[in-house]
Amino acid sequence: MANALIAIEERLYAQQGVLAGDVWHEWEVDARVEETEDVATFLLRPADDTPAPDFRPGQYVSVQVELADGARQIRQYSLSRAPGSRLRSITVKRVRGQGSPDGEVSRHLHEHIRVGDLLRVSVPYGDLVLDHLDAPLLLASAGIGCTPVLAMLEHLAQEGHQGPVTVVHGDRSPADHALRTDHVRLAEKLPDAEAHFWYEVPEAGQPANRTGLVDLDGITVRPGTHAYLCGPLPFMRAVRAQLLEAGVRPADVHYEVFGPDLWLASS
Numbered sequence: 001m002a003n004a005l006i007a008i009e010e011r012l013y014a015q016q017g018v019l020a021g022d023v024w025h026e027w028e029v030d031a032r033v034e035e036t037e038d039v040a041t042f043l044l045r046p047a048d049d050t051p052a053p054d055f056r057p058g059q060y061v062s063v064q065v066e067l068a069d070g071a072r073q074i075r076q077y078s079l080s081r082a083p084g085s086r087l088r089s090i091t092v093k094r095v096r097g098q099g100s101p102d103g104e105v106s107r108h109l110h111e112h113i114r115v116g117d118l119l120r121v122s123v124p125y126g127d128l129v130l131d132h133l134d135a136p137l138l139l140a141s142a143g144i145g146c147t148p149v150l151a152m153l154e155h156l157a158q159e160g161h162q163g164p165v166t167v168v169h170g171d172r173s174p175a176d177h178a179l180r181t182d183h184v185r186l187a188e189k190l191p192d193a194e195a196h197f198w199y200e201v202p203e204a205g206q207p208a209n210r211t212g213l214v215d216l217d218g219i220t221v222r223p224g225t226h227a228y229l230c231g232p233l234p235f236m237r238a239v240r241a242q243l244l245e246a247g248v249r250p251a252d253v254h255y256e257v258f259g260p261d262l263w264l265a266s267s
């Protein structure tokens, strides 16, 4: 199974014109930031003089680690900061097994990877990229699905984006909301943006209509909106349904699933 997935990935890189020998490079952990109890950001810089490959906000890299038993495992992590610096940033949620084993790679990264360690990281890849900057944008995420959205928001802020942007995010609680300060700060930098956050476990002073799961009822969805969604499948199904009800064209809802894409198969 793992080999089949690796073969598929190599074919995808080949389609992008990336030679097999160019896919993987060593990156050194330059800094590690504990974002929440279960989420850490790893800032990476090339371990040699290889120029850092360019990427588009929303794209991800594959990270290859060697586990304690010698097995090599590969997982994908979205780049959580905008292009424009030699550093790359991934923000990883530790997957805790509730009744089943802990997630192998996220646990390894959290428990073993520190400043100065090397990680084997692929060139960037992925189709969830901001392509419709003339349209009203809606950037919706839940949980650790905020990572590509943060890169998009930072990019829009850096570029001085003037168009309307609606930011929507749901999380268990403010304390669980990784990159929360940046999420708020970057939305505030945009001249025509509004941000809405929902928490299942609310904080003091939070309006009642922002308690619970993300609900677009009452949020203005402008005509011609292009929506970018990233989060768990139930979240994306619910938000997509509300967007279609609000008149967004199915083709204008762009999404990324942090795992096998079972959306179409199971809907």
Ligand SMILES: Cc1cc2nc3c(=O)[nH]c(=O)nc-3n(C[C@H](O)[C@H](O)[C@H](O)COP(=O)(O)OP(=O)(O)OC[C@H]3O[C@@H](n4cnc5c(N)ncnc54)[C@H](O)[C@@H]3O)c2cc1C
Pocket (backbone or CB within 6 Å): 060, 075, 076, 077, 078, 079, 091, 092, 093, 094, 095, 096, 097, 098, 100, 101, 102, 103, 104, 105, 106, 107, 126, 144, 147, 148, 256, 257, 258, 259, 260
């Ligand atoms: C395009 C893309 C971008 C992504 N971006 C991010 C990101 O920015 N940040 C982020 O944190 N994640 C991201 N992910 C998810 C990430 O790639 C991993 O899937 C995630 O870190 C879990 O990997 P893991 O090795 O820790 O868990 P795994 O070992 O793969 O385990 C996953 C789940 O399976 C369960 N499990 C494992 N073994 C068993 C078993 N024997 N029986 C029953 N259950 C079992 C575990 O309990 C766990 O719940 C992204 C994924 C994709 C596809």
